[in-house]
Amino acid sequence: MGKYTEDVGRLLGLVGGRENISAVTHCMTRMRFVLVDEKRADVAAIEELPSVKGSFTQAGQFQVIIGNDVSTFYNEFTDASGIEGVSKDAAKAAAGANQNPLQRAMGVLGEIFAPLIPALVCGGLILGFRNIIGEVNFFDASGAFDLEHGTLSIADTSQFWMGVYNFLWLIGEAVFHMLPVGICWSVTKKMGTTQILGIILGLTLVSGQLLNGFAVADTAAADIPVWDFGFAQVQMIGYQGQVIAALLAAFVLVGLEKFFKKVTPEVVSMIVVPFFSLVPAVIIAHTIVGPIGWALGDAIANAVKFGLESDFRVVFAAIFGAVYAPLVMTGLHHMTNAIDTQMVNTVQYTTLWPMIALSNIAQGSSVLAMSVLQRNNERAQQVNIPAFISCYLGVTEPALFGVNLKYRFPLICGMIGSSISAMVCVGFGVKALSIGVGGLPGILSIMFEYWPLFTLCMLLAIVVPFALTFVVGSRRLSSEDRYGRAIGIAGTSESAAAVVPTAAAAPAAASVAPTAAAASFELLAPLSGTVCPISEVPDDMFANKVLGDGIAIKPAAGADTVVAPADATVSATMPGSNHAIGLTLDSGLEVLIHVGIDTVDMGGDGFVCNVKQGQHVKAGERLLTFSTDKIAAAGHSTITAVVLTETGDATDIEFLTGMEATTGTTTVVTYRA
Template identity: 30%
Template sequence: MADENRKIAEELIEAVGGLENIDSVAHCATRLRIMVRDKEKIDQNKVEDLDKVKGAFYTAGQFQVIFGTGTVNRIHEQVIALGAPESTKSEQKQETKKQGNKFQRLLRTFGDIFVPIIPVLVATGLFMGLRGLVTQEDILALFGTTPEAIPENFILYTQVLTDTAFAFLPALIAWSAFRVFGGSPVIGIVLGLMLVNPVLPNAYAVGAGDADPLYFLGFIPVIGYQGSVLPAFIAGFLGAKLEKWLRQRVPESLDLILTPFLTLLIMITGALFLIGPIFSIVENVIMAGTSVALELPLGLSGLIVGGLHQLIVITGVHHIFHLFEIQLLAEDGLNPFNALITAGIAAQGGAALAVGLKTASGKLKALAIPSSISAFLGITEPAIFGVNLRYIKPFVMGLIGGAAGGFFAALFNLQGSGMAITVIPGTLLYIYEIPSLILYLITNVIAIGVAFTLTWLFGYSDKMKEEMDG
């Protein structure tokens, strides 16, 4: 096995232009990330033909080769052993931040801030789904009880599980923003917690009309910012910049005392009286626009989002959607966007599965079928870059399948209780009520079925493979 991996590593190094063309090599869970000096020296077709390679593409200054979980670690070891310079993923991130246009760098920054928060929001969504399941009247009836018989203490316990992340969401965002922009994360946490301090009128209570804002100077409304994203993001960005500026000017002997004091004093004043009121309005406008798009009649939103989402994933700018999903969940605990993107993801898996079952090529079959399973677990890169985009038509059929599934989901206003998990794992976001679970399953069946059928009939043949692979 080691000899096989070493041979793959040798051939990979040769295919990317040799050791002299490699600046550094790092890896994540599934991909080998290679910083190259001249991307024109990369023979991508040769890379994609290597054993164990499930796809390869160049983006954001990196040549990324998909090997899959476990395999990538072993290939990385061999590449480094052969003399390629090693770097950490974080060091490569610092380098890639310098590359790309301003819009690409901005979107990468959004990703760096929101991606670390997603795991707790995934957990929260699962808690919401499970609470909905165990409090369903039909489920309780199986055990001879009713929702009214559930102890109040149990309901309070479930609220701790489902409400905490969104009640303190600004603290999570401010922490992450400080971390990304070079400030002290602990100051970011405290700044975010100040935005949701219980002495401030609760944002949800104000929105429901159960509480009134505090007015300073008679016209500046001050409330807590529970569930808000943009005010905490802007406060975190400016706060980190302010802290760095202060550290360069405050005497070292006073830095420990004055820098955190001034940063928090200036930023919470600005956040409550200026940033919060202004960017809450901006946030409301964005969410109103998003809601209008998601509520387009006759399933149009599903056609658009389900059909185009995976096209956007290729560009790498899909992290911007995390902002919308987080805000949708913060608004009322439900996320209609999840069902629409699930359709797009499932459909790419369906297209890859059709290729894998139809082809006579043992290597392509060994690549396509595992890639489809990966897509059904919510990860489409192997299916997209390793199979569907390689032959183009399967990818297009996947887009059509995604549009069909998304259309169905939008037509029935299907909404999940969380975000960031889709297809098979995403089922847990819809168990809060039986009708939603059934609709979710039908959505996936439609998306996979349409993509699979179209790919089988029109999207792939081994003759096409021979022509495209030369």
């Protein structure tokens, strides 16, 4: 009998049986199913299985979080079910076939823009800061503070701040004017073609030889430079800041490269494919798809601008504010990144993004109310608290999938609050300089003169969903939902006192003396770099401590080796990807070391595992090596999670963060057992 025989059998039935499974695979911590009909999966019952730590659906895959022992679970599952596992690429292909064309298109668009979001957010914050120090006239001619009649900005009164104002545009220009370079790179990366060709194509769209795209509107047609070929002339117009034109050009390059790779003999491929892909792509970009993309981009931006500034703008805002959260759950929200960016580069502001920030806040406020209602439900709080914090910081998926969709009414209450705040926001014409951090810090991207109004909108997005969720939840939540499983099983009073230990009970528990003195232990840094809290990992599963608490390490320059943090037995490896390793320490703790985020997608390129499953290792012994350059080239974060997936009898666990660690030398975790 296998270790997970009972859970495996129950999981098979709960996902809808063999006939409902198109494909199954696994990564370091999760079972990944492609289901024929996802509605047949009983999510609530699956999450109650002892070996399951959670579940979610992403990109057409139903993922069940198991933890370090997922490979054992997977093997028992495939043996018991008679279903042959497939590779991760095959599972992804099956998941894509499980989606409709619109979902697939939005998924591709989302994956293209995801690597660009950090730069866009950074650029938005920089523009916001430049706006405050250089565009807002705080002072009168004498230098006295006079916000109402002022004629001088902070930069006007200080050479230092003028220097800062001018210097920051170096970054702002790189982010927004040179955006086509990033888009072309990201498209080629996503589609699996040569990324340097994408970068070169992007550079040809923003070359200094061309008339800057932002200057075209103010330049007479006769003054626009041209390439004169005798029989035809082509305008030398740059596509600075253009989104759709860059997307179309990049897909032309991808199509050409894939075609020529297919028809070109391998012996001359290195010469033929790059030349016959790039040169025609550049020509087509400047003569056909560039002008078409420019026209489409302007049309979309102006249509949205019209909708948000017309007599019906409040109705538009009410609808958008209400439906944005459901759009996030379908993946269709990724289109707004392109629209926002196009608006910023067309009209120099966006009125769409502020509503997105408010929607994030509203959904977080619903979860905050659930956290208050379920304050005595320890298991629910493990999801609620990280979810509303991440929501307020702009990441809504944990709140939407982990709480609001599960209970439904918090989602609706959040949608109502989002709709009301969006109506006020658009009604008063609040504008943002760019997209930013999509939660409470989002105010930094709002034009300064609209800060008071946006603050009012944020208050509405906090108060309305919280109040509605609290009132509805007080009536609709069951005793088990509010106080935890103990109430539902024991059938005791619904009072919170029923699950809170009484004062009289405390001394009895405290009077039990330990049978032996606890020994002290420590974990050494498995990698050199900056040690930070696990909550800073840009992955919801780690950041929300689904697998357990721990630390994260941002690798130092040149750090490429992971060593054992203590004497241990290798409990899990990842053949094929080698990006993570599981350990069972001699003291009993179980530890997962996961290098990078989504690095499983690299298929082992850049990773070497130096140990085997079952092997005993000493503290400081090399476990695996990796290439930070290859991880960065693949567009992934190198941040490494070190998670205590099973703590056993350990007590007084302390995570030491906020320091620079040296491999195998610096203590990062202490505990007693």
